[in-house]
Amino acid sequence: MTTSNTAEQKSVIGKKELRSIFLRSLSLEYSWNYERQQNMGYCFAMLPAIKKIYQKKEDQIAAAKRHMEFFNTTPYISTAVFGISTAMEESNARNEDFDTSSINNVKVALMGPLAGIGDSMFWGTLRVIATGIGTSLAMQGSILGPLLFWLIFNVPAFAVRYICLKFGYKFGTSFLNKIEESGMMPKLTFGAAVLGLMVIGAMIPSMITVNIAGAIGSGDAAVKVQEILDGIMPNLVPFAMTLGIYGLLQKKVKVSWILIVLMIVGIVGALLGIF
Incomplete structure (x- = not known):
């Protein structure tokens, strides 16, 4: 039996946990704050996976604390990061030598590029199209105006949110298995840390004005x-x-x-x- 197959057999995350993460991700911005922004929503969404992956209470607490760090990206594709984080938590539970700092480093490295894609896709494109169609009908007195606006924007948004979660988890699981087998995990951790610091540094001029x-x-x-x-x-x-x-x-x-x-x-x- 190969290492990859063994890892797959040890996977404890199923459709039930992914569905719970998806539903909880809808509240990502409910506890938005100026210090760490979406961190509380992120931790809340990760709790079903954390409780399933870790049996010991202290391990669950440590994992929850990891996901209370700063996080901010477009909500509609944030679930891709949730999926990858879930896969990395599973890898951490299987591997005693796993560097837990890489979990947050990967989150930080991904949130900036995904925010750029998500903002342009949903706020800059889909919302404009939905508004144009909905407004034109509403100005004619049709009740279909607000209804179509709601459907045109939300149906793709919800679909993409769920697809990104499944893709992120499957990609993270297969990718991490290959990395562990090749012994390149230290290089991945270092690279993610460098990229994460670059993203945080690039955020300074856009978020702080003096x-x-x-x-x-x-x-x-x-x-x-x-x-x-x-x-x-x-x-x-x-x-x-x-x-x-x-x-x-x-x-x-x-x-x-x-x-x-x-x-x-x-x-x-x-x-x-x-x-």
């Missing part, structure tokens, strides 16, 4: 301070602020205190004309 006011010089020769900083390195201040906040978090400073300090600094800086 503009320094004021100028050096006078008249036509005046140069804005912000332009000088951008000349040194674009988005230097947001990057420095991110590193500062990360350092505080590493020192176990409470997030609530960090938010209070940021709010005070922002208000005082605006009043003094710094920002």
Whole structure:
């Protein structure tokens, strides 16, 4: 019996668990927050798989904590990541040497590219088509307007959500089996970590905006301070602020205190004309 066949026999996730993950994924954004965004919805959706894969309570708790980390992507294709995470949790349960940090690294690496695909597919294309058809009928007084809008958008959205979940799980299972057999898991873990850090770094300028006011010089020769900083390195201040906040978090400073300090600094800086 090959290693791959053994792994397949040990698979404990069935249609029941996948169906539960699918239904729970509908609440992905119900607990959206500014600190970790979709993390609570992600953890909630993963609980059926976690409880099925791990028998010991401490293992279930550790897995749940893993999925409370930052996560944010287009909800309609987020289930592809759920499926891959489920496959990786199964692999972790089978393999004592499995690096659990790779689970979140893969999540972080995937959420950015999938968000780009999902936003353009659903928000930029499907919603526009559904709105155009629904609005044209509604303006003629037809009840089919809102009904068709709802159907044209939601039927593909729900179908894609379920297909992505099954594909993500099957792809993750077969892919991880091949990686484990080839002994390339350490390289995969390292690569996922690097890609994940790149994605997080790329998110800084799009999610954090800090503009320094004021100028050096006078008249036509005046140069804005912000332009000088951008000349040194674009988005230097947001990057420095991110590193500062990360350092505080590493020192176990409470997030609530960090938010209070940021709010005070922002208000005082605006009043003094710094920002």
